[in-house]
Amino acid sequence: MKPIGPKFLPALCLACLAGIFLTIPFYRIIEAHSPTGWTAPAKEKKVKNPVLNNMESRSRGQIIYMEKCAICHGFKGEGQGEMGKTLDPRLPDLTDGHMMKEMPDGEIYWKITAGKGPMPSYQKELTKNERWDLVNYIRSLAKTR
Numbered sequence: 001m002k003p004i005g006p007k008f009l010p011a012l013c014l015a016c017l018a019g020i021f022l023t024i025p026f027y028r029i030i031e032a033h034s035p036t037g038w039t040a041p042a043k044e045k046k047v048k049n050p051v052l053n054n055m056e057s058r059s060r061g062q063i064i065y066m067e068k069c070a071i072c073h074g075f076k077g078e079g080q081g082e083m084g085k086t087l088d089p090r091l092p093d094l095t096d097g098h099m100m101k102e103m104p105d106g107e108i109y110w111k112i113t114a115g116k117g118p119m120p121s122y123q124k125e126l127t128k129n130e131r132w133d134l135v136n137y138i139r140s141l142a143k144t145r
């Protein structure tokens with residue numbers, strides 16, 4: 001094998017740089033998924049949403065969201081609520097279309113039911129239908145970026 005001559009070096013550097021720059025967008029997608037990598041058990045992800053996602057359901061969800069969730073998750077869902085701003089780790093961005101597309105209804109429902117860290121469990125506080133209304137409302141927050 002011939003040693004790599006000086007002629008190949010620029011090409012090698014370019015290849016390395018291209019590699020780095022091509023990887024960055026993928027890292028951002030993985031990172032965007034959830035700051036803590038919180039995922040629901042497979043069984044819960046498969047649970048079907050029994051509440052039709054229509055205007056009535058979304059507006060019922062919106063009322064609950066503004067009352068109970070916006071303080072942390074922000075009025076738009078971007079995670080900049082009064083209390084949310086102070087929390088560590090940073091709150092997930094519920095308007096992130098990439099992240100939300102990966103999360104089936106059953107998973108969002110389970111997360112609202114179970115809670116994690118500073119996020120309380122809403123199993124007792126909200127009825128099943130109220131939690132599904134929230135799922136439908138949260139879906140409407142996501143922007144497709």
Ligand code: HEC
Binds near residue numbers: 065119
């Ligand atoms: C006290 C602050 C707080 C309140 C109130 C709160 N949350 Fe959260 N929420 C969090 C935090 C913190 C996380 C991230 C938890 C983690 O991943 O460790 C989270 C995560 C979530 C997630 C999962 C997002 C993801 O990327 O996995 C959903 C969905 C969610 N919250 C919905 C709601 C809804 C709906 C309400 C109101 C009924 C609510 N939250 C109320 C703090 C809060």
